[in-house]
Amino acid sequence: MFAPLLRSVTYTRWLHLMIGMVFAGVVLLVYPGTEGVSTGRAVLCGVALDVPLLCLAALVPGMRRGEGVQARLLLGPAREEEIGVAPSAGWADRGRTALWLVARVGLGVAVGAVTVVVARAAAREPLLALPAGFALLWLVVFAGRLQLAFAVRLLGPSGAERLAVAEARAERLLERNRLARELHDSIGHALTVTVVQAGAAREVADPAFRERALEAIETTGRRALDDLERMLVLLRETPDAVVAEQPGLDRVPELFAAARAAGSPVDAELDVRAAELPGVLSREAYRIVQEGVTNALRHAPGAPIRVRGAVTGGVLELSCRNALTGKGSSRRGGGKGLRGVRERAVLLGGECEAGPEGVDPAEADRADPGRAGWLLRVRLPLRLGR
Template structure:
């Protein structure tokens, strides 16, 4: 019994009923305008509605904004479980206009049919019941119950038609999937940027602070504090840029992403942390595309950060050159540094380096080479090479 009563108590049932009655109202207004209701039989009335309403609705469906208006109205009154199941985009193709025309015709036809059935049922029941307190008056609740359930079923049918005819087209679903993929890639990119930038800054800061605590030389301590301040400011700049991107406010001023021309700053920070750096980057200014220069900087940054983290105090050897249409980068460091601590398998940082290389059409190798740990990356200057 509760299953029979519960749908009748839902606000969605009466919102859908209103949506259906709007369709009947449209047909009624058109019928009043032409040819009128005086002296017309029911059969002729139905034929006239088909002959006049259907072409008129098809013409209305040609307007792209109609699909948007119908989608918004259907979301509000038909109350779908998922709003995205009913689209609110204007018609973008003739297929969309055709589906919109089918929806308008089905909506008016279903609403009109429900209205006619309800009017006929009420009229018949009123004639059959007789006096208010007669024995046949008990039929009134049953008729009302049946009409309410008819509205429930018609509303569910209307919702199903809306999902099928107003739902996103294949092109819209593909565009939505591409948008989701782009957002996911952007989030992954931002996560890599934060990991590379902030991870490097924290590594340098920890090493500098530890060295300053162990060495009592005031000059060294001042130099270490200066390096910590410089690294912290750079990390704050990177963090500010990431926050601007996350807020989706490109008009806001933010620091530019560093390129390979700023790699010397990385090497200076590593030297200040106590690790000798032998770097040779045979790359002329402006020789690399902007995106390649920025990604190469992050790759070198990850190589230096790994060397500082796993072999603090050990020498770091960086080589970079452009040859055969590609940028070759190599970061080499002993597998164990003066501070001890052998190097284990790559973590998120190396995974990010591989992802960067693959996205740029290149390749990445990382692993032991004799007594050294080597990170090699090759990035083509142009995709397809």
């Protein structure tokens, strides 16, 4: 019973209501001919004067912004985005602003009149001060809630604004997901190559092999640092966000060289020229091949890797196959990397297949590594219309 009366927002809403009454009172004081008239006549004069003035004020685009800021500060919405602070963008916004101003002033006049009446009654009869004040406060509570509902309905974002906000939020989420995939592909590949190279260098006593392994680790690490710096610049959303371009399909020989240096033979045949592909398709194809090679190094170190790529009938076909080993056969279902490949393929209007080749997936754990293999196959149309 008393909790709403102890909240500070109740009294800020009361202040917001009284501002409406003050506006109406000032208009009546300025306009001549209302002195000495009856209360009913004064109310009619107020309506006749206030409504046109409020409608004229609503035509100013900045009026909506000012009312929105004031409503956010004094009415205390649950979420600030429920009440907009953008200027009027069209006649629909101006009409809603006019309705808001009329409703605000009308409700403020009603609550203000009751406040004056209660104050006068309490001054004449002190015994009525406590119950009358209690009733007045609860009237303010309900009137404040009603005022907030008006604000959310009339000052809240329009349908077009809500759609624009939703689209902007979706764009941000898509961008964050894209950056997460980029970090997974780039840094994950670099760490996989580094771990495999370091393990091989420790096992092999040949100094020349160790030298090549250390060189490959250094090269891969530098490239990963460059990719990481580029991603961090994008995440900071600074004006320097236009930095080094993402690698395309012309960079895949570097992937194969790193895999060979890690001890995995690579048989690659890419009958595709990156310059003939759309930029986005070349970049996504590179990431797809990178994910296939990285998975092969991670789950089947030392096993041969076969990569094929060609354009057939307006469709780019990519495949990456490696022999199943004791570790590799446990990849049923795929992880985040394969899920990222599928998302890339779907966004580009293509399709992706990944799984054991030549055996029943349920028997992949017992498959003969020499007979079975893990196959990643992706088909991407050169144009989304295909």
